[in-house]
Amino acid sequence: MGRYTARRLLQFIPVLFGTLFLLHYLQTLSIQFGGDPIASLFGDRQPPEATLNAISRVFGLDDPCLDQRGNPCLGMFVDRLANYARGDFGIDFNRQPITDLIFRALPITLRLTLIAVAFECVLGIVAGVLAAIGKDRFIDNFVRISTVFIISVPLFVLGVLIQIGAGLYLKPWLEGLGAPEWFTAAFSILYQSEHPWASLVVPGMVLGALSLGFIARLTRTSLIEILRADYVRTARAKGLPGSRVVGVHALRNALIPVITYIGIDIGALMGGALVTEGIFNIPGVGGLVFGAVQRKETPVVIAVVTLLTLVFLVTSLLVDLLYAVLDPRIRYE
Amino acid sequence: MSDPSAAAPTAPGQTPDSGRERSASLWADARRELVHNPVFVISTLMVLLIMSVAAFPTLFTNADPTFCQLAQAYEPPSDAHVFGTTVQGCDMYAHVIYGARPSIIIAVFVTAATTAIGVLTGLFAGYYGGFTDTIISRVTDVFLGLPFLLGAVVFLALLPDQNIWTVGIVLVALSWTSFTRITRGSVIAVKSQDYVEAARALGASSPSIIRRHILPNSLAPIIVLATLNLGLFVSAEATLTFLGVGLQIPDISWGITVSEGQLIAVGGGLPHLLIFPCAAVILTVMSFILMGDALRDALDPKGR
Amino acid sequence: MSTISTGASMAGDTVSGGGRRSRTTDAKLSEIGFDESAPLLEVEDLRVEFRTRDGVASAVNGTSFSVDAGQTLGILGESGCGKSVTAQAIMGILDSPPAFIAGGSVKLRGVDLLSLPEESRRRVRANRVAMVFQDALSSLNPVFTVGRQLGELFRRHRGYTKAEARAEAVRLLDLVGIPAAADRVSDFPHQFSGGMRQRVMIAMSLALDPDVLIADEPTTALDVTVQAQIMKLLADLQAERNMGLILITHDMGVVADVADKICVMYAGKIVERADVYSIYRNPAHPYTKALLESIPRLDRKGQQLASIEGLPPMLTRLPAGCSFNPRCAIARERCTTDEPPLYDIGGGRQTACHYHEEVLGS
Numbered sequence: 001m002g003r004y005t006a007r008r009l010l011q012f013i014p015v016l017f018g019t020l021f022l023l024h025y026l027q028t029l030s031i032q033f034g035g036d037p038i039a040s041l042f043g044d045r046q047p048p049e050a051t052l053n054a055i056s057r058v059f060g061l062d063d064p065c066l067d068q069r070g071n072p073c074l075g076m077f078v079d080r081l082a083n084y085a086r087g088d089f090g091i092d093f094n095r096q097p098i099t100d101l102i103f104r105a106l107p108i109t110l111r112l113t114l115i116a117v118a119f120e121c122v123l124g125i126v127a128g129v130l131a132a133i134g135k136d137r138f139i140d141n142f143v144r145i146s147t148v149f150i151i152s153v154p155l156f157v158l159g160v161l162i163q164i165g166a167g168l169y170l171k172p173w174l175e176g177l178g179a180p181e182w183f184t185a186a187f188s189i190l191y192q193s194e195h196p197w198a199s200l201v202v203p204g205m206v207l208g209a210l211s212l213g214f215i216a217r218l219t220r221t222s223l224i225e226i227l228r229a230d231y232v233r234t235a236r237a238k239g240l241p242g243s244r245v246v247g248v249h250a251l252r253n254a255l256i257p258v259i260t261y262i263g264i265d266i267g268a269l270m271g272g273a274l275v276t277e278g279i280f281n282i283p284g285v286g287g288l289v290f291g292a293v294q295r296k297e298t299p300v301v302i303a304v305v306t307l308l309t310l311v312f313l314v315t316s317l318l319v320d321l322l323y324a325v326l327d328p329r330i331r332y333e
Numbered sequence: 334m335s336d337p338s339a340a341a342p343t344a345p346g347q348t349p350d351s352g353r354e355r356s357a358s359l360w361a362d363a364r365r366e367l368v369h370n371p372v373f374v375i376s377t378l379m380v381l382l383i384m385s386v387a388a389f390p391t392l393f394t395n396a397d398p399t400f401c402q403l404a405q406a407y408e409p410p411s412d413a414h415v416f417g418t419t420v421q422g423c424d425m426y427a428h429v430i431y432g433a434r435p436s437i438i439i440a441v442f443v444t445a446a447t448t449a450i451g452v453l454t455g456l457f458a459g460y461y462g463g464f465t466d467t468i469i470s471r472v473t474d475v476f477l478g479l480p481f482l483l484g485a486v487v488f489l490a491l492l493p494d495q496n497i498w499t500v501g502i503v504l505v506a507l508s509w510t511s512f513t514r515i516t517r518g519s520v521i522a523v524k525s526q527d528y529v530e531a532a533r534a535l536g537a538s539s540p541s542i543i544r545r546h547i548l549p550n551s552l553a554p555i556i557v558l559a560t561l562n563l564g565l566f567v568s569a570e571a572t573l574t575f576l577g578v579g580l581q582i583p584d585i586s587w588g589i590t591v592s593e594g595q596l597i598a599v600g601g602g603l604p605h606l607l608i609f610p611c612a613a614v615i616l617t618v619m620s621f622i623l624m625g626d627a628l629r630d631a632l633d634p635k636g637r
Numbered sequence: 638m639s640t641i642s643t644g645a646s647m648a649g650d651t652v653s654g655g656g657r658r659s660r661t662t663d664a665k666l667s668e669i670g671f672d673e674s675a676p677l678l679e680v681e682d683l684r685v686e687f688r689t690r691d692g693v694a695s696a697v698n699g700t701s702f703s704v705d706a707g708q709t710l711g712i713l714g715e716s717g718c719g720k721s722v723t724a725q726a727i728m729g730i731l732d733s734p735p736a737f738i739a740g741g742s743v744k745l746r747g748v749d750l751l752s753l754p755e756e757s758r759r760r761v762r763a764n765r766v767a768m769v770f771q772d773a774l775s776s777l778n779p780v781f782t783v784g785r786q787l788g789e790l791f792r793r794h795r796g797y798t799k800a801e802a803r804a805e806a807v808r809l810l811d812l813v814g815i816p817a818a819a820d821r822v823s824d825f826p827h828q829f830s831g832g833m834r835q836r837v838m839i840a841m842s843l844a845l846d847p848d849v850l851i852a853d854e855p856t857t858a859l860d861v862t863v864q865a866q867i868m869k870l871l872a873d874l875q876a877e878r879n880m881g882l883i884l885i886t887h888d889m890g891v892v893a894d895v896a897d898k899i900c901v902m903y904a905g906k907i908v909e910r911a912d913v914y915s916i917y918r919n920p921a922h923p924y925t926k927a928l929l930e931s932i933p934r935l936d937r938k939g940q941q942l943a944s945i946e947g948l949p950p951m952l953t954r955l956p957a958g959c960s961f962n963p964r965c966a967i968a969r970e971r972c973t974t975d976e977p978p979l980y981d982i983g984g985g986r987q988t989a990c991h992y993h994e995e996v997l998g999s
Binding site: 230233239244253326327 | 728730759760761762763764767768770772775776777778779780781789790793794825827838841
């Protein structure tokens with residue numbers, strides 16, 4: 001296990017720097033080829049040169065290498081990394097440190113993500129197991145068809161349609177029935193800070209919907225294949241009850257790819273949070289990026305995405321290590 | 334196309350009916366199964382329909398999508414405008430029809446490019462292994478370290494111009510890795526098969542082995558993924574356009590129609606602003622995904 | 638030796654390493670009402686069908702045999718002849734669908750297992766009839782330790798605690814000849830060599846002292862030297878415990894040492910039945926004879942390897958008459974129309990060939 005961990009760490013470090021460099025390089029490329037983003041903010045009314053330079057310096061965009069097309073700007077990259085190590089991710093257009101903005105937005109996004117993950121895992125795995133056990137019967141077809149629908153609907157479409165459905169139809173109907181406010185808050189179309197959990201329920205379910213489809217299918221496929229394995233036959237031959245054969249022997253193996261998928265899915269959840277928080281006007285990290293994109297506040301966009309990427313990479317590493325814990329065959333590779 | 338099962342000799346003394354055995358080839362089996370699969374047939378027809386809408390929009394509507402009158406903004410469906418009008422006062426039906434083209438063009442272009450790049454890199458990584466594999470795998474890992482949507486948003490937000498080509502290139506840059514992984518896995522699995530070793534023992538050269546043995550037998554998952562990806566890229570483009578970093582006005586795209594309509598639809602009680610473009614997106618994506626799913630089930634020899 | 642606190646074990650339960658039997662006091666199992674004086678295992682006219690898209694395949698077409706305590710029955714035949722399906726039908730672990738038991742009976746100490754409800758059959762498994770499979774690597778769960786998989790039997794069937802079950806697991810590993818059993822008990826299956834793994838499977842099958850052990854190709858996946866060790870282990874254990882052993886294989890060499898009597902199967906039917914000496918010395922069926930002749934012999938260097946022409950028939954479309962006739966060296970017209978019954982030819986021998994006298998004479 002120790003050797004496996006060491007190897008994973010050794011693979012992790014170059015990938016970490018590589019990805020950060022990729023982000024950096026593509027940003028410098030776009031500035032070199034696309035022009036100064038600071039200047040383009042001002043449009044037709046350009047301020048004096050000195051002001052432009054000062055602003056550029058503040059945002060760390062005053063390096064002369066940015067004038068040469070194709071220059072990877074390694075010096076700038078190193079400076080950036082040093083800043084990140086110090087916890088400095090730059091400032092936004094209002095001169096607020098971006099890390100402050102992130103910290104304020106984080107708890108909300110964490111709640112949203114928690115709801116989404118709980119929703120997708122519980123429902124997804126249960127649906128997948130039921131479909132696998134009842135293969136080719138009604139429950140199986142039902143799960144297969146409904147997951148295809150869920151996967152085929154892009155997240156923003158789902159969010160927008162649910163927003164309309166909840167806001168225009170469901171909520172007024174529930175209020176007309178006299179439902180208590182904490183309940184109807186769950187169907188509000190926008191985030192409400194007086195109901196920090198309830199108003200995140202529907203957005204959370206929207207966020208988790210796509211992954212739920214994948215998890216259900218993956219669980220189903222995985223379990224169906226495992227149920228055909230020789231060791232499942234052995235478990236039956238041992239006279240174990242069916243619930244144990246499936247629930248312990250089969251599932252323990254079948255869930256391995258599912259759990260690793262959930263780990264990888266964190267990346268998709270991050271992107272999804274961006275869309276979901278944008279649609280439901282939730283002031284989380286995704287909403288932060290969404291707003292910054294609308295206002296063309298590129299430093300915020302880059303900083304937040306960089307931080308999220310870091311989180312994602314670390315999570316991927318942890319998932320890889322978890323995989324070894326779950327599957328003993330991997331530990332001795 | 335090399336087919337290992339065709340190499341099995343028919344034995345003498347077989348029962349006389351054996352000549353009527355159906356071909357055991359994976360492709361023949363798949364073709365037979367697909368043609369009888371109603372889901373596949375319907376989704377393929379839908380795909381063809383949508384492709385023709387994208388290619389020949391004038392066949393489906395006479396209205397001019399650029400003719401917009403603010404005075405007629407967001408009107409519900411009527412005789413004059415079957416789907417109503419958009420936020421800008423344009424004919425919604427025309428926008429739905431014309432919106433197909435950029436989405437399909439991007440999807441096709443990106444799928445073609447990612448397939449080509451991914452298959453090539455996956456082939457080299459899987460077949461030659463060793464150092465080549467390490468390099469390609471590390472590069473793949475680096476690109477995979479970027480969450481898809483976040484990466485796309487960053488790049489597109491930084492680019493000065495957002496049009497079909499920039500969106501397309503960004504999508505290619507962030508998605509080629511999925512093909513590499515699948516191809517590599519497939520190639521590695523095929524490479525260790527006995528018939529490849531046999532071919533090598535008979536003196537076949539590497540390129541010929543790749544062309545005649547490895548590639549055809551690794552093709553199945555690639556085809557499935559390509560079909561699925563067509564749908565996913567339509568979805569991705571629509572999402573990016575919706576977020577504001579994809580296609581921009583005055584281009585016509587479903588994502589724009591939805592994003593425009595979103596804010597007004599709920600407050601103003603105008604569901605038609607969203608229902609029609611959303612339905613168009615859903616139908617398009619679903620057709621590709623159903624098609625790809627049916628292909629996967631048909632081509633998977635284990636999934637019987 | 639194992640330490641088992643008498644408080645936790647069920648009343649009347651004793652576990653020993655030698656030949657003494659233990660009976661679980663599991664209520665359902667004793668309810669079944671086995672008649673200990675009846676023959677150990679009697680299979681009569683067993684029929685198993687597989688209903689597939691391409692038609693109905695008769696995998697087992699009316700086989701009958703019996704095994705007594707302390708006896709070893711060898712079931713011999715090519716792949717696809719129905720021997721594994723027979724074994725799985727006895728155990729009751731066939732996937733149904735597509736398999737269906739179409740007729741016959743499997744009597745264990747007088748009780749027809751096929752007529753029992755699934756709950757009772759489940760308890761019979763591992764307790765009274767156990768099975769050893771061919772490929773131990775794929776037949777053992779890769780994510781659980783060997784100790785846990787062994788101990789599971791004691792915990793689920795006998796109510797042992799974790800510690801007691803583990804002690805039993807160590808004892809069993811020791812019994813089947815795995816060195817340093819106490820350490821190995823917490824290893825995973827992939828950490829064992831092929832032969833050791835097979836020993837683990839045998840240990841697992843013997844854990845609850847079954848009366849009948851079915852070994853389905855137990856040595857096919859192993860090297861020749863390891864094969865001999867495993868076969869010896871099986872023989873010793875069987876003798877110690879006075880078990881009935883059913884040995885299923887396609888390898889005539891393996892079965893010669895161990896078996897008392899042999900059934901040769903072809904296309905779902907038994908085509909010859911005899912004691913082991915007679916089969917080898919003087920086969921009475923063309924198929925058996927051809928099998929014997931196809932064994933490569935070191936003293937016949939330079940001569941052609943004999944093989945049986947043709948392939949086994951498709952179970953969905955069996956030939957008319959004798960199933961073997963397309964490949965038989967002495968087939969006549971009668972063979973294509975009349976299905977041969979099992980002729981009694983004295984000395985407890987039976988053969989399904991119209992022209993068995995010719996075969997015996999040659």
